[in-house]
Every structure is written in structure tokens, then in C-alpha cells.
Amino acid sequence: MALKKLFPILFLFLSFNFYAQNDNFKEKKEQIRAMKVAFLTSELDLTSSEAEKFWPLYNTFDDKQFELRHQKMKGYFKRMQGDNIDKLSEKDASALLDQIEDNEEDLFNLRKKFIANLKEILPSVKIIKLKKAEEDFSRKLLQQYKDKGSNK
Template identity: 25%
Template structure:
């Protein structure tokens, strides 16, 4: 019963905050809601989990931002071959850095949540990404009325 009240309260707070904030914050709130729901976190777990997750997520976003920048630099017609090769190598290094980050935080997560919750975290992140892609595709290709 306690968990149900916490989830209900969280949903109300997220809904209220979402109505007041921009799209990016709405996405973050939706992601938090999905992960919280899927992992079925206790109050104690939640208090320990979210600071670790937010730190992890921030580092992961920074790595991906760097990769996007390198890819954008590589996709120009005037980029010299040496620079393209250098960017490809650096992108591979960043991908390895992301894998290393995943391993590091797997151990940190396991100090807070159990292995089943960790597996569910990975599924929830994939599910959220798929939901976003589905919504983006739906907006990009509106249904035609006959």
C-alpha cells in the first residue's frame, strides 16, 4: 500500500511539474516515471538509486554529445581524409569509454538494487528509447486520410 501511495504521489508531482516545464523536462520526467515503475523501487532504494543513476546518465549523455560532434564534423564534404580517420578512431574510443562507464556503474547499481532490478533498468531504458522513436516516427509521418 505504501508503494502505491508513493507512486501515486510521484505521478501527481510529475504531472504538475510537467505541465509547467518544457518538453525536455517532460521527457526526463516520463523516463523517471517509467524506470521507477518498472524497477518497483522501495523508498530506501529510490533515495540511493536516483543520485547514482543521474550521475551515470549525465556522464553517458556527455560521451554521446562528444560522439555526435565528431560524427557531424566527419559528415562534411571538405573534411580531409586524415581528420575523418582521426574522428572515427576517437568515436571508437568514446564507444569504449561508454562501455567502461556501463561496467563501472553496473557495480554501483548493484550496491543499491538487485540483479533483477538492474536487468529491468536496462529493459526500461530500451523501452523508453523505443517509445520515443515510435512517437517521433508517428509525428514525422502523419496518417493520411482517404
Template identity: 30%
Template sequence: MKQLFAILILGLLIFTQNQVNAQDNNNDNSDRWERYRTEKVSFLTTKLDLTPEEAQKFWPVYNQMEKERSATQRKRHELEGQVRDAEENLSNEEMIKLTREHVELGKKEANLAEKYNEEFLKILPPVKVIKLYNAENEFRIHMFRKFRDRNRNEDNT
């Protein structure tokens, strides 16, 4: 019964995330990102072994964190592009402003991590919050290896 409930919650979560993503991402990469998100949810669900009650509270908070983290990461990527071109294209005053934006963005990312750490501790036992952080790192490594292996296979064909 517990597994059935977890699967139903996972399905509902994926459906909800699909609806949100369909509205947010109307480009060619949306399918790829959706597969990534679906795989991540499945990976984390397996690693965290959430109870149905925990899952019901955890996933909406986690999805909101991912949305905020994604927005911050997009800003960081934009800023990194500006930094690459700074020496040739910007005045000293503009470069100073850029360095301050870089630092502020780092603070924002740290504040986001702190905020959601506290939210997760309200929902999950500390050991599962630690498992979450470990699982996120494992997932990044998993995806990197998957990408690397796919590229190797394409190079060999």
C-alpha cells in the first residue's frame, strides 16, 4: 500500500511538473528537460525512501526550490557571459558593477540553500535531508556519466 501511494504521488508530481513546464518552456529543449526532471524525481524518490506523508509535503517544496534555483542559475549563466566579455567591452565602472552583481548572486544562491534547508528540516528527519544532498550529488554524477557514455557511443559509430 505504501509503495502504491508513493507511486501515485510520483505520478501526480510528474503530471503537475509537466503542466508547469509546458507553460514555462515552449521550446525544443523542453522534452529533454522534462526527461531530465522525470529521471531526477525517480532517482530522488528511490534514494530518499520517503513515507507517503513526507512525500506529500516534500515534493511541492522541492519543486519550488528547483524553480527558484533554476531562475538563479539562468541569471548566473547570463552574468558569466558578461564576465567573459568584460575586459574588451566594459569600462572600469561597468566591471565594478559586474563584480558586485556576481557577489550578490552568490549571496542569493546561499540564502536560497539556507532557506530550503530549514524548510526540509521541518518536513524530513535530518538524516533524510542529508540523504537528499547526497542523492542530488549522485544524480549529477549519474547524469554526467550518462552524457559522457552517450557521447562516446556516438563517437564510435
């Protein structure tokens, strides 16, 4: 349960960091994507046939997930900066919560559809390995970020 709460926080934290450094954003995103591809490739042990079908599907999913997490969340972050939260009316706060819930539901439905599509090309064991590998990669990335921060 704690991991489910950690991932959105991780992605939000990383998006803040990337958003603040917009010039390096695309470069950082591509570096992370390359690291993620290498990590998933080693963890999943896909056959060439599986890989040929998997990567286009995964990349499309990953792009849509990124868009939902980062593009839509940008508006939320602006409204939650500084003391803006304290200035929200109950009506505005309720509307913001509705937007956040809608975004979370969109993310859930995207993942659900992605898994349904994966079932057509990968055995269930590899889909579970993918989920574990994504979580392991996120932990590894967070640890690298923490290590880099403590070296300053």
C-alpha cells in the first residue's frame, strides 16, 4: 500500500524538478528513458518476437502516462504553490479534488487497458515481472537522486 502512495509522489517530485529546469528537461527525460529501457530489457528477458510487439506498446503507454501525470498536474501545482492552498475557497478546493480524482482515474484506466493489451503478447508472468521491474527502477532512480542530493 505504501508503494502505491510513493510512486505518484516520486513522479510529482521529479516533475517539479524537471519543470524547474525546463532547458534540460528533454535531455533528462531521454536519459531516464534510456536507463529504463536498458533496465526493463535486462529484467524481462523478452524474446525478439515479444520485444518487437512490446516496445511500441510500452512506449505509447509510457508517453500517455507521462502526459497525464505531468501535463495535467502542472495546473494543479500552480494552484497549490505557496499559500495559494490557504486562499482556495471550499468550492475551488472541491473542484480541484475532482480534477485530481479524474486524472487518477484516467491513469488507472490507461494502465488497465495497457495490461489488457499486454496479455495478448506476453505471458502473465512477464507482465508481473514488468510491474516489479518498473517499481525496482523507480526505487533505483529515487535512490540515485537521493545519493546525488547528499553529495552536494
